[in-house]
Amino acid sequence: xxxxxxxxxxxxxxxxxxxxxxxxxxxxxxxxxxxxxxxxxxxxxxxxxxxxxxxxxxxxxxxxxxxxxxxxxxxxxxxxxxxx
Amino acid sequence: xxxxxxxxxxxxxxxxxxxxxxxxxxxxxxxxxxxxxxxxxxxxxxxxxxxxxxxxxxxxxxxxxxxxxxxxxxxxxxxxxxxx
Amino acid sequence: xxxxxxxxxxxxxxxxxxxxxxxxxxxxxxxxxxxxxxxxxxxxxxxxxxxxxxxxxxxxxxxxxxxxxxxxxxxxxxxxxxxxxxxxxxxxxxxxxxxxxxxxxxxxxxxxxxxxxxxxxxxxxxxxxxxxxxxxxxxxxxxxxxxxxxxx
Amino acid sequence: xxxxxxxxxxxxxxxxxxxxxxxxxxxxxxxxxxxxxxxxxxxxxxxxxxxxxxxxxxxxxxxxxxxxxxxxxxxxxxxxxxxxxxxxxxxxxxxxxxxxxxxxxxxxxxxxxxxxxxxxxxxxxxxxxxxxxxxxxxxxxxxxxxxxxxxx
Numbered sequence: 067x068x069x070x071x072x073x074x075x076x077x078x079x080x081x082x083x084x085x086x087x088x089x090x091x092x093x094x095x096x097x098x099x100x101x102x103x104x105x106x107x108x109x110x111x112x113x114x115x116x117x118x119x120x121x122x123x124x125x126x127x128x129x130x131x132x133x134x135x136x137x138x139x140x141x142x143x144x145x146x147x148x149x150x
Numbered sequence: 151x152x153x154x155x156x157x158x159x160x161x162x163x164x165x166x167x168x169x170x171x172x173x174x175x176x177x178x179x180x181x182x183x184x185x186x187x188x189x190x191x192x193x194x195x196x197x198x199x200x201x202x203x204x205x206x207x208x209x210x211x212x213x214x215x216x217x218x219x220x221x222x223x224x225x226x227x228x229x230x231x232x233x234x
Numbered sequence: 235x236x237x238x239x240x241x242x243x244x245x246x247x248x249x250x251x252x253x254x255x256x257x258x259x260x261x262x263x264x265x266x267x268x269x270x271x272x273x274x275x276x277x278x279x280x281x282x283x284x285x286x287x288x289x290x291x292x293x294x295x296x297x298x299x300x301x302x303x304x305x306x307x308x309x310x311x312x313x314x315x316x317x318x319x320x321x322x323x324x325x326x327x328x329x330x331x332x333x334x335x336x337x338x339x340x341x342x343x344x345x346x347x348x349x350x351x352x353x354x355x356x357x358x359x360x361x362x363x364x365x366x367x368x369x370x371x372x373x374x375x376x377x378x379x380x381x382x383x384x385x386x
Numbered sequence: 387x388x389x390x391x392x393x394x395x396x397x398x399x400x401x402x403x404x405x406x407x408x409x410x411x412x413x414x415x416x417x418x419x420x421x422x423x424x425x426x427x428x429x430x431x432x433x434x435x436x437x438x439x440x441x442x443x444x445x446x447x448x449x450x451x452x453x454x455x456x457x458x459x460x461x462x463x464x465x466x467x468x469x470x471x472x473x474x475x476x477x478x479x480x481x482x483x484x485x486x487x488x489x490x491x492x493x494x495x496x497x498x499x500x501x502x503x504x505x506x507x508x509x510x511x512x513x514x515x516x517x518x519x520x521x522x523x524x525x526x527x528x529x530x531x532x533x534x535x536x537x538x
Contacts, residue, residue, distance in 0.1 A: 074438055075508040076519045118522075125441050142438055142506075146522035149435065149442075149466060149507020150417055150478050150498060158286055159356040160367040202370075209289050226286055226354075230370035233283065233290075233314060233355020234265055234326050234346060245414075246398040255421035255474040262397075262414035263491065269407035270485075322407040333422075336529070339415065339495050346487065377488070 067092055067137040071103075075145040077113055096121065096141070097131035113143065120144045151176050151221040155187075159229040161197055180205065180225070181215035197227065204228045235310075236294045238287055240317040242324055249329065252309030257331035261342035269321040271359060278359045280320040281368075286354035290314070293353045297345055304385050305341040307332050312345065314355060344381055350374045387462075388446045390439055392469040394476055401481065404461030409483035413494035421473040423511060430511045432472040433520075438506035442466070445505045449497055456537050457493040459484050464497065466507060477509075496533055502526045 071086045078084050090099065103110040113119065121128045122142040123135070135141075155170040162168050174183065187194040197203065205212045206226040207219070219225075235251070237243075249260060271278045294312050302310055309331040319325060328345045332338040349355075351374050358365035387403070389395075401412060423430045446464050454462055461483040471477060480497045484490040503526050510517035 072438065074436060074506070075510075078436070079517060079519060122441060125444055142441065144438065144441075144506060145508065145519070147503065147505060147507055148509045148520045148522050149437070149505055150502040156286065158284060158354070159358075162284070163365060163367060206289060209292055226289065228286065228289075228354060229356065229367070231351065231353060231355055232357045232368045232370050233285070233353055234350040244398050245401055246396050249397055249416070253418070253474065255419070258418055258420035260414075260416040260418065262412075262416070263487070264401070264412040264414070265487070266405070266410055266412070267407070268410035268485065322405065333420065335415070335417070335498065339498075343491050346491075 067135075069135055069138070070140045072140060072142040074143060075148075077119070077143045077145060080109055080113070081107070090135070093134040093136075095132050095134050096123070096128055099135065099141075100131075116145070118146050151219075153219055153222070154224045156224060156226040158227060159232070161203070161227045161229060164193055164197070165191070174219070177218040177220075179216050179218050180207065180212055183219065183225075184215075200229070202230050235312075236291060236298060237311075237313045238285055238290055238294075239313065239315055242315070243313055243327060245327065248311055248313065248327060252311055252329065252331055254308055254331065256333065257308045257338075258333055259335040259338040260329065260331045261338040263326075263328045263342050263346045264324060265326040265346070267319050267321050267323050267325060276361050278321070278361060280318060280323070280360045281325075282318050282358040282360055282365050283314075283316045283325065284356040284358065285314070285316045287316075289354040294349065297348045297352065300348075300385060301330065301341040301345050304344075305330070305332060305337040307337065307341055310341070310345070312349070314349075314353070316355075318360065340384075344385060347374070347378050347381060351378050387464075388443060388450060389463075389465045390437055390442060390446075391465065391467055394467070395465055395479060397479065400463055400465065400479060404463055404481065404483055406460055406483065408485065409460040409490075410485055411487040411490040412481065412483045413490040415478075415480045415494050415498045416476060417478040417498070419471050419473050419475050419477060428513050430473070430513060432470060432475070432512045433477075434470050434510040434512055434517050435466075435468045435477065436508040436510065437466070437468045439468075441506040446501065449500045449504065452500075452537060453482065453493040453497050456496075457482070457484060457489040459489065459493055462493070462497070464501070466501075466505070468507070470512065492536075496537060499526070499530045499533060503530050
């Protein structure tokens, strides 16, 4: 199934792109998605190590990493905001 | 000598005028001016009885009523302000 | 800049006059004539603003300088209108600018709070052709006292 | 009303849109791009504003509704710009209106404080053609905590 990843701020700059659409196994959890992404690109290791980053699934903050993902889901990688 | 009186808010409304120029004896004090004004117009009795009113002599608040007045002085009668 | 005027003003234009690229924060307070004021059981037609101009300029200058010093403002505008004002019209504008948000916001609030109790303006409700003096509010005096530890 | 836009806006026009004669008090906060920001020992050419729009609209709507309820506002506008902004340009406008001065002023301050830490915008200093992410400020987070007894 396909899910969409959106990157913001330094994560976007570091990855040199604002989004990815990736193909993953059905019902993969966010927890299991992490090593999958690190394996594809080691930059994700640094991203997941920064504990100021928040992750949103379809506009709702992920609090439980065991949440299973579904086709078409959007996961956003959000460093601390700096607008205003 | 001549001094100028300026009236504001309800005092102006009550007196039906915004100012007076009056002729008084040299070096009269503000304290002595009061009975002089009351004698001329009894409305001043009510005005001087309201202790929320402030009196300014040449833009400076009168704290000591024994201050002597001089030719051309301007005394303003100021009820509590309500601008803004 | 302090202005006591009878004509209206444009908020954007007042901003442009003090806009400066060392200021990142601008705070504005605008007071207007409300329609829902009842006096003598009747809706007002508008308000009349009376002013002792010589004194008001002096008082507003002092308030403005106090705010500029206390909060390191880059710009500070106070505009107060006088005369007859219809319902909905602008009465007063306070505009402050600073490098930092908190300085702009706090100084703007201080200035309008101080103006309310210390500047020689008097407001009257207009009912028919009559001017009815508005009573000073104890609330405004109490609010201003909360600044005594912040500004001296 | 919430707007996330790349073009600029006019403060007077935004006021006119919510001007209503039951409101006597309007408070505005405007944030602009400062020129005196130094990044990598060089003056910035401007800033770039990035936004996760779907989320930002949702967050700003929540902040706005919270303020409207808490302070009984008649009107509330939040405008945030996105994209490349030159030095001096407007970034953000918060405008609140109420019957009473304190409600307009406090709600406006609350909204900008909340927006600073809870809305999906990211600012970058532009040096040459490079975007350098600005660090979130601990000061903003601390300031927002002061609202916890006022708004829940």
